[in-house]
Amino acid sequence: MKFTLMAFLAVWMNIALTFAQAQPPSSRIYGRVLDAEGKNIEFATVVLLKDSVLFKTIFTEKDGLFSFDQLAYGKYLIKISVVGAPIYKTDTLVLDANHQAVALQDIKMVTGANNLKEVNISGQKAFVERKIDRTVVNVDALISNAGTTALDVLSKSPGVNVDQNGVISLKGKNGVAIFIDDKPTYLSGADLDNYLRSLPSSSLDQIELMTNPPAKYDAAGNGGVINIKTKKTKTAGFNGGINVSLNQGELTRSNNSFNFNYRKDKINIFGNLSYNLNNSFTDLDLNRKYKNDDGSAKSYFNQNSYFRRHGNTLNLKTGLDYYASDNTTWGVVITGMNRISKQVNNNTSNLSNASMQLDSVIRAENIDQIKYQNAGVNLNYRHKFKQAGRELTFDADYLLYRNRTDQTYYNFSYLPGGALKYQDILTGNLPSNIDIYTAKMDYSHPLANKWELDAGIKTAYTTTDNVADYFNTAGGKTSADYEKSNHFLYEENINAAYLNMSREGKRFSLQVGLRYENTVSNGHQLGNLIKPDSSFKRTYNSLFPTVYFSYKLDTAGNNELGLNYGRRIDRPYYQDLNPFFSPLDKFTYYVGNPFLKPSFTQSLELSHTYKNKITTTLGYGWVRDEVNETIEIVDGTYYSRPANVGKTTVANVSVNAEIDLTKWVKLNAYVEYAKIVSKTDFYTGFLVTKGSYLKASPNLQFKISPTWNAELNMRYQSKLSNVQFLLGEVHEFGAAVQKKLSAKSTLKLTANDIFRTRVYNGVINNLANTEANWVNRQDSRSVVVSYSYRFGKAFSTPAKHESSGADAEKNRVKN
Numbered sequence: 001m002k003f004t005l006m007a008f009l010a011v012w013m014n015i016a017l018t019f020a021q022a023q024p025p026s027s028r029i030y031g032r033v034l035d036a037e038g039k040n041i042e043f044a045t046v047v048l049l050k051d052s053v054l055f056k057t058i059f060t061e062k063d064g065l066f067s068f069d070q071l072a073y074g075k076y077l078i079k080i081s082v083v084g085a086p087i088y089k090t091d092t093l094v095l096d097a098n099h100q101a102v103a104l105q106d107i108k109m110v111t112g113a114n115n116l117k118e119v120n121i122s123g124q125k126a127f128v129e130r131k132i133d134r135t136v137v138n139v140d141a142l143i144s145n146a147g148t149t150a151l152d153v154l155s156k157s158p159g160v161n162v163d164q165n166g167v168i169s170l171k172g173k174n175g176v177a178i179f180i181d182d183k184p185t186y187l188s189g190a191d192l193d194n195y196l197r198s199l200p201s202s203s204l205d206q207i208e209l210m211t212n213p214p215a216k217y218d219a220a221g222n223g224g225v226i227n228i229k230t231k232k233t234k235t236a237g238f239n240g241g242i243n244v245s246l247n248q249g250e251l252t253r254s255n256n257s258f259n260f261n262y263r264k265d266k267i268n269i270f271g272n273l274s275y276n277l278n279n280s281f282t283d284l285d286l287n288r289k290y291k292n293d294d295g296s297a298k299s300y301f302n303q304n305s306y307f308r309r310h311g312n313t314l315n316l317k318t319g320l321d322y323y324a325s326d327n328t329t330w331g332v333v334i335t336g337m338n339r340i341s342k343q344v345n346n347n348t349s350n351l352s353n354a355s356m357q358l359d360s361v362i363r364a365e366n367i368d369q370i371k372y373q374n375a376g377v378n379l380n381y382r383h384k385f386k387q388a389g390r391e392l393t394f395d396a397d398y399l400l401y402r403n404r405t406d407q408t409y410y411n412f413s414y415l416p417g418g419a420l421k422y423q424d425i426l427t428g429n430l431p432s433n434i435d436i437y438t439a440k441m442d443y444s445h446p447l448a449n450k451w452e453l454d455a456g457i458k459t460a461y462t463t464t465d466n467v468a469d470y471f472n473t474a475g476g477k478t479s480a481d482y483e484k485s486n487h488f489l490y491e492e493n494i495n496a497a498y499l500n501m502s503r504e505g506k507r508f509s510l511q512v513g514l515r516y517e518n519t520v521s522n523g524h525q526l527g528n529l530i531k532p533d534s535s536f537k538r539t540y541n542s543l544f545p546t547v548y549f550s551y552k553l554d555t556a557g558n559n560e561l562g563l564n565y566g567r568r569i570d571r572p573y574y575q576d577l578n579p580f581f582s583p584l585d586k587f588t589y590y591v592g593n594p595f596l597k598p599s600f601t602q603s604l605e606l607s608h609t610y611k612n613k614i615t616t617t618l619g620y621g622w623v624r625d626e627v628n629e630t631i632e633i634v635d636g637t638y639y640s641r642p643a644n645v646g647k648t649t650v651a652n653v654s655v656n657a658e659i660d661l662t663k664w665v666k667l668n669a670y671v672e673y674a675k676i677v678s679k680t681d682f683y684t685g686f687l688v689t690k691g692s693y694l695k696a697s698p699n700l701q702f703k704i705s706p707t708w709n710a711e712l713n714m715r716y717q718s719k720l721s722n723v724q725f726l727l728g729e730v731h732e733f734g735a736a737v738q739k740k741l742s743a744k745s746t747l748k749l750t751a752n753d754i755f756r757t758r759v760y761n762g763v764i765n766n767l768a769n770t771e772a773n774w775v776n777r778q779d780s781r782s783v784v785v786s787y788s789y790r791f792g793k794a795f796s797t798p799a800k801h802e803s804s805g806a807d808a809e810k811n812r813v814k815n
Helices: 002-019 150-155 189-198
Strands: 028-035 045-050 053-059 065-068 074-081 093-095 101-103 107-109 128-130 135-138 160-162 168-170 176-180 204-210 224-230 237-248 252-264 267-291 297-323 328-353 358-384 391-414 420-446 451-474 477-480 486-504 508-526 534-552 559-570 581-585 588-591 599-610 614-624 627-634 637-644 647-660 665-682 685-696 699-703 708-717 720-722 725-727 730-740 745-752 760-767 770-778 782-791
Touching (some): 358 581
Parallel strands (some): 028 101
Antiparallel strands (some): 237 252, 267 297, 391 420, 614 647, 685 720, 745 782, 760 770
């Protein structure tokens, strides 16, 4: 295997050197912007349109120069704007074999008293943009995203599925790594769910979907990487925006954000502050039928649980950039989150005999008081060399997560007639600490004839300390519960290096990369009076190749083929390795698994894109040792734990389309069909499950007038069978309307799940002598009113450093 990969690396390096010989010069359009006195204008906005569609936006440098490089042949148009001056618009510019460079004459922008009215370049961004290694979703392109959360936005993104527990999958594959501004969240499970629900959609700019991320990204995430890019203000002076929203369902919620940027001379200060008020509920019915060995009924268990959640979350991101010179930038970014929440679960469990006669009733009130804090600091350095495209960046990060959960579970058991049989109280104190240290360095170097070399190294060190102290109180006496109590320590070190080469040509583009990762981990479960100490240590090394290829079948670029391949790893979440018993009630426990192994995925995708409007993709992936939720019934008690479920294959076909039906009606539609096959050694014996699903999300956008827009949307997913679970059909309908009040303010109204059809249900299969099913209802039908206002001037500043070195580790922290 090593020899094969080394041979592969040698081959593509040889290809790179071959292509680095004499080639035609890069096609480009360039020019300079001056004021009326002939002085250079810095930070003028220059917009490039290709075939009348927005293609790219840049800003002029200190010397007034701008340049669009490495352009494909075609017809272009440029618009230039400066505050106080009318927009400058060029004639059509043509790049072809005879005109590979277009040099514009110096452009003078004349300002004056009669031209001081604000000038705006208006245009509707495409909802989805396709690139060689990712799909980009523009959040603001859908009106219905206003006033919602990051989790809601993800659920509307093509190929993304968010289940009833907030678990995210991408094109049928679990193990998706979530990044924020190219930094991993290190979160998973309920923690990730809570974080994304607390992040307002108003603070988001784009969603990058990467089923096969390039070698620069950490190899973690079998399902790929979803990178959530937040909004940045890139203007000089003091600029920013305010977004407020009210979400009214059966309960009231709110998402609000404020972002700002202040630039003067060599200092740039930026920040984003958001506040989330969460009020939500889950109404869950669980039904279990216990059977004898001959299949006859033994007993019945029927439970209703009503979870009521209330919490406040404050998110802060702020930073400072110091431009030591035109080519060197030093920066610091500080992030923080504070969430205080309370969850109350009132549940009633009816236990019946084989004749369905009531034996007993258990009523419980389970209270979780949660205080969750996350803080991080990033120090970064960026240097651009004289040679265009040659750049060195360095990042050092420290992140901490602190979770304090206090549990109080009251249980009352009644006889069928209503008389109290017994009562007890279970209390738990669950502090959890996670500390992450990372450092990484990346280098980019352009080679001849559009080839570019990228290389980098990274190291990450993580420690976790989780304690669970439980106590039982019955008959007025309190004693320690050593069966549930635990103390688990874990540390991990990951070292990585990568090489990546890419070339974007007129019709042919290629990107190849190879990443190496070394992992060393140690786990230690401390003992107590009834449990002995135990520990484990694992060391493994892996290589992760990636290849991307695209080819335009015609000179106009109307038809383009794409092909990509990659290998990835999914390491267990830190909390899943923790062997704690976390009770939901007296009959339901969530249990960690210290024996989890990393899982590995290989994926292959072939795509065809027509006029950048319709993309059809065929995909196939195979996973070894996939981690999935498994359910085991022992003496009537339900244990949910993560486990390696063996081998899984996923085959899918998808179509993503953006079509102008008329001048005022646009259709965005995504349709996906997938087939999933899993083979595993299970509690009940060797298990083979086969399932398929159909997913569709059409969206109609209406441009009623220059200031009024509307939207109708629908989402549908058919039944899905995967390992133990048969998930029921889910669908919903929504609508939205937007009014542009002024150039700087917008009002939006959104209706979600109008007919309240987003109800989750399913069946749990392969349980020993047990049948089980559930129905889950949530506060999904709501009306959202949101208002946004932007302030500040319109002069651009250089882009800030947004990434850090702690990208993959964040995704493995559960809240």
